[in-house]
Amino acid sequence: MGRPPCCDRVGIKKGPWTPEEDIILVSYIQEHGPGNWRSVPTNTGLMRCSKSCRLRWINYLRPGIKHGNFTPHEEGIILHLQALLGNRWAAIASYLPQRTDNDIKNYWNTHLKKKIDKFQTDTAGSYVISPDTNPFCHDYIAKGCNTEAMKQEMKFPLSRFSQTPSIYASSTENISRLLEGWVRSSPKAAAKKKEFAITDNNNSSSSGSSNTVTAASPKENKPAERNQEGCVAVAHEDLDSLLSFENISGMISWGKIHGPQLAQANAEAKQDAETSQPPLSLLENWLFDEALGQADGFLELPANCLSWSAMLS
DNA sequence: AACGGAGCCAACCGCGATTGG
DNA sequence: ACCAATCGCGGTTGGCTCCGT
Known part of the structure; x- marks a missing residue:
């Protein structure tokens, strides 16, 4: 042992x-x-x-995590991918960068599964959500591929798509709230301040060599405000900057990509995939195309999937 | 106001895959 | 090649909150 x-x-x-x-x-x-x-x-x-x-x-x-309030759009993506991939929550989550696999799994188990069950009951089981009935798959079939072929194609690792830089929003409101609440409410906070000093930043650079959280707006270089206990209340925007990945050593591979960069990254990945790897699956093509068509790093859902999602609501 | 059941979600558990010695 | 440690994932659970009675 x-x-x-x-x-x-x-x-x-x-x-x-x-x-x-x-x-x-x-x-x-x-x-x-x-x-x-x-x-x-x-x-x-x-x-x-x-x-x-x-x-x-x-x-x-982790910065950029969004909790609760799944949009119909996200719901559609989850329904869509769950039907295609099954309970591969990590794979599904890779297409919703602001959501964790745990969140998606919970949302599926507590909301979507019930909706689907209800829908299937209401339709007397005549409509089963599966690769065979997913409207997206109808497209696939219409293009001459059967679902077995599609399943085979799904064996191409989806991680190929995730080889492109992950997209993380820099919103850290949750952590900011946490810090502010903690600083306000905890008597220990003042004592801890020495250990994890949140300091003004009159210099524009931080050394990064100590266990120090430097809170200053990068835009205006304004000092962080102090609260009544003499601790520093960190503004959301400051914390966003503070915890953005540019500021976090060792997180380079998680580079933040927005809009045009995302499109470029995806285009490059697509080009690379086309030249050096087997042809993309229809799903991946769809995902690439959708990613190119929007600017905030979120996948748009094809119209048929939105209506599919709407059917369940 | 008190209670009980349902719903939700953060966290844990177990297992397979991966890595390093 | 083998083994142990670690990582990552999906399933499950425990506890908190909400809501109806």
């Missing part, structure tokens, strides 16, 4: 994360970048296992 899994070791904390733990984790990742999760609990003193740290970052703390 080897040593027990890290999460079973004595002293490992479980349950909901506290704001203090989140701050520590975010600070650490800001300095070192995500990855090497094994070292996170050791280096931060967090009484959490590496797995838990990773999950907390991926599902909640």
Whole structure:
């Protein structure tokens, strides 16, 4: 017998994360970048296992994460991809960069599955959502391909698409709220301030060599405002900048791409894929085309899928 | 106001894949 | 080639909140 899994070791904390733990984790990742999760609990003193740290970052703390309120548009994409890919939540999430696989999975289990069940009940089971009935697949079939061929084609790794830079919005409102709330409410915050100092930034550059969160607007270089306790309240825009990936060493591969850059990246990826890899699947072509046709990094849904989504609502 | 059930979601668990020695 | 550690994913659960009675 080897040593027990890290999460079973004595002293490992479980349950909901506290704001203090989140701050520590975010600070650490800001300095070192995500990855090497094994070292996170050791280096931060967090009484959490590496797995838990990773999950907390991926599902909640990572910049650009959007929670709740799925739009009909997103709903359509999920329905669409779930019918094609099954419960491959990570693959589905790769097409919705602001959503985590966990979020999508939860939304599917709590909302969409029920809608589909209800829809199927209402239609006496005569309409089953599957690759065979998905309107998108009808297109595929109309173009002379059967669903088996499509399933085969789906074996081409979807990760090929995800080789293009991931798109992460820089919105960190959640973390900003967290920080502000924590600073306001926790007496420990003042004490912690020394450890994780949120300082004015009269210099335009940050050294990045210390465990320091530098909060100053990059646009106006204005000092961050201090609250009553003498702590610094970080404005959302400041935190957006603060936690944007340009500011986070080790996160280069997660470069933020917007609009034209996205289109360019996708076009390049498409070109590369066309020249060096097997022909794109219809799905991938659709995704590429859709990505090119919009500017905010979000996939547009083909009209037939929107109507398909609307059928369930 | 109190209670119970349903819904929701963050977090955990287990397993397969990957990596490094 | 083998083994152990780690990572990543999908399924499941526990606890909180909301809502109806």
